[in-house]
Amino acid sequence: xITVEGLTRKYGSFTAVDDVSFVCQPGRVTGFLGPNGAGKTxxxxxxxxxxxxxxxxxTIGGHLYNDIPNPGRHVGVLLDASAQHAGRTGREILExxxxxxxxxxxxxxxxxxxxxxxPAEAKRxxxxxxxxMKQRLGIAHALLGDPSVLILDEPANGLDPAGIxxxxxxxxGYAERGGxxxxxxHLLNEVxxxxxxxxxxxxxxxxxxxxxxxxxxxxxxxASTFVxxxxxxxxxxxxRTRGLTVASAGDGLRVEAEPVEIGRTAAENAIVLxxxxxxxxxxxxxxxxLTSETQREVLA
Amino acid sequence: MTAATLDxxxxxxxxxxxxxxxxxxxxxxxxxxxxxxxxxxxxxxxAEVIVLAVVTxxxxxxxxxxxxxxxxxxxxxxxxxxxxxxxxxxxSQRTAMVTFALExxxxxxxxxxxxxxxxxxxxxxxxxxxxxxxCNLLYGLIEGHVDWTFGWSDFAAFLITQVxxxxxxxxxxxxxxxxxxxxxxxxxxxxxxxxLFALGAALMGWFEALRPWIxxxxxxxxxxxxxGTGTEWAQLVVSGIIxxxxxxxxxxxxxxRAEVK
Numbered sequence: 001x002i003t004v005e006g007l008t009r010k011y012g013s014f015t016a017v018d019d020v021s022f023v024c025q026p027g028r029v030t031g032f033l034g035p036n037g038a039g040k041t042x043x044x045x046x047x048x049x050x051x052x053x054x055x056x057x058x059t060i061g062g063h064l065y066n067d068i069p070n071p072g073r074h075v076g077v078l079l080d081a082s083a084q085h086a087g088r089t090g091r092e093i094l095e096x097x098x099x100x101x102x103x104x105x106x107x108x109x110x111x112x113x114x115x116x117x118x119p120a121e122a123k124r125x126x127x128x129x130x131x132x133m134k135q136r137l138g139i140a141h142a143l144l145g146d147p148s149v150l151i152l153d154e155p156a157n158g159l160d161p162a163g164i165x166x167x168x169x170x171x172x173g174y175a176e177r178g179g180x181x182x183x184x185x186h187l188l189n190e191v192x193x194x195x196x197x198x199x200x201x202x203x204x205x206x207x208x209x210x211x212x213x214x215x216x217x218x219x220x221x222x223a224s225t226f227v228x229x230x231x232x233x234x235x236x237x238x239x240r241t242r243g244l245t246v247a248s249a250g251d252g253l254r255v256e257a258e259p260v261e262i263g264r265t266a267a268e269n270a271i272v273l274x275x276x277x278x279x280x281x282x283x284x285x286x287x288x289x290l291t292s293e294t295q296r297e298v299l300a
Numbered sequence: 301m302t303a304a305t306l307d308x309x310x311x312x313x314x315x316x317x318x319x320x321x322x323x324x325x326x327x328x329x330x331x332x333x334x335x336x337x338x339x340x341x342x343x344x345x346x347a348e349v350i351v352l353a354v355v356t357x358x359x360x361x362x363x364x365x366x367x368x369x370x371x372x373x374x375x376x377x378x379x380x381x382x383x384x385x386x387x388x389x390x391x392s393q394r395t396a397m398v399t400f401a402l403e404x405x406x407x408x409x410x411x412x413x414x415x416x417x418x419x420x421x422x423x424x425x426x427x428x429x430x431x432x433x434x435c436n437l438l439y440g441l442i443e444g445h446v447d448w449t450f451g452w453s454d455f456a457a458f459l460i461t462q463v464x465x466x467x468x469x470x471x472x473x474x475x476x477x478x479x480x481x482x483x484x485x486x487x488x489x490x491x492x493x494x495x496l497f498a499l500g501a502a503l504m505g506w507f508e509a510l511r512p513w514i515x516x517x518x519x520x521x522x523x524x525x526x527x528g529t530g531t532e533w534a535q536l537v538v539s540g541i542i543x544x545x546x547x548x549x550x551x552x553x554x555x556x557r558a559e560v561k
Binding site for chain 1: 304305306308311312313314318319321322325326329330331332389393394395397398400401402403404405557559560
């Protein structure tokens with residue numbers, strides 16, 4: 001369990017992290033979501049003792065990170081997959097980690113296999129790695145000591161879609177076995193796919209937290225749905241008579257209601273539906289809305 | 301691993317010898333590190349062979365100690381660079397983030413690195429002596445007579461001055477945490493400063509009296525003589541504090557407080 005209490009970090013007059021508090025529960029994957037420069041990395045760096053906090057504190061399983069003996073055995077850390085010596089081979093990087101933690105050499109092969117780095121790839125120097133390979137190596141390094149807590153900063157960055165699916169399975173399985181996972185991202189899709197809980201941060205402050213459902217409910221009250229019918233006109237009329245807001249979107253309609261409501265309307269009016277799904281963009285709208293004040297780009 | 305609190309009772313702290321072994325491995329597991337060590341060995345070999353070639357062709361007399369002196373002169377430039385690289389490569393390659401995440405007790409990491417510098421210095425000294433031994437034997441074979449003059453006190457002085465030279469680089473590295481800056485400042489200290497000290501002493505009477513207390517390089521001569529006065533030893537200690545103690549202390553304090561990026 002990771003407990004962040006009233007964490008503040010200032011750089012001169014700039015406040016990178018402003019009175020942030022949250023808890024990451026064991027058995028859950030917690031996504032730490034926010035635009036670039038929102039304070040995610042600073043928060044994670046304080047967690048592992050690399051950055052001293054200005055105020056507040058972070059405990060992991062009840063301990064300050066710096067008080068944990070041989071911390072690699074308890075907390076797996078990946079802050080920057082590129083922060084390794086470019087001239088070392090992937091295998092040598094794991095070798096140094098394993099030796100520091102006092103682990104047997106077999107552990108290195110196990111981890112290489114787990115992250116699907118082939119023996120030939122493990123012999124290549126880090127400067128010849130793609131970002132995706134560096135991330136896989138970084139995850140292998142974080143998992144070396146069989147920790148019960150994982151802290152990963154932008155781990156999906158540079159992974160291809162298959163890699164993201166792989167990581168999702170890996171982290172889900174890890175959490176199901178009781179592990180605590182905190183991962184950050186500036187991309188909503190990644191976190192949405194992987195995380196059970198989400199913490200949204202903007203401008204150094206937490207703007208929302210909870211699971212996907214409660215976040216959506218809290219923000220809009222109503223969900224929005226995409227629907228396509230053989231006869232869109234008839235469906236739109238039927239929905240409007242029920243007092244729902246309908247707008248045309250692409251081949252179909254966008255309706256401010258739960259999918260079940262639209263299905264019921266269609267059934268009652270004997271309208272054939274060809275597509276019915278919750279609007280995927282809803283969470284993204286929420287994310288942009290909640291962090292809009294801190295966005296670098298002005299939204300149109 | 302389901303508990304909300306971590307049970308640390310089964311996890312002993314990382315022992316210091318393991319940190320030293322890991323740091324030693326880091327010193328040679330990259331091309332830069334490997335070649336720095338190889339070049340030190342090769343240069344010592346080349347220099348002593350050249351000395352051997354010159355004295356045998358010129359029919360000059362030479363003692364075992366002279367071969368060692370040649371090596372000592374060379375390694376006194378190279379070992380500080382080693383001392384610098386041992387520390388600064390963690391910052392230039394940003395591996396300090398990983399190192400300090402795995403061992404948050406930063407003074408121990410710095411201590412392990414300093415000890416690795418000392419171990420590599422001892423290895424360099426050993427290699428220099430072996431090469432000198434072989435060269436002196438060859439000299440004996442070629443010239444028919446051989447002079448083994450090289451006492452234990454010379455050996456001790458060689459060892460101590462080389463360790464001090466390496467630590468000088470290490471201290472500057474701790475202060476600057478940047479390879480080029482530390483190397484430049486070290487060579488200013490090594491080559492430019494003695495001239496300035498001599499100039500200052502020649503021009504200003506008060507500086508001539510002060511100089512022995514701040515000129516660490518000259519102060520080290522007492523180590524070779526081993527028969528210095530109390531004042532000379534005190535001068536070694538005082539100038540050593542200025543050039544080793546202060547940068548190392550301040551640098552370490554800085555590393556302990558620094559945000560590791």
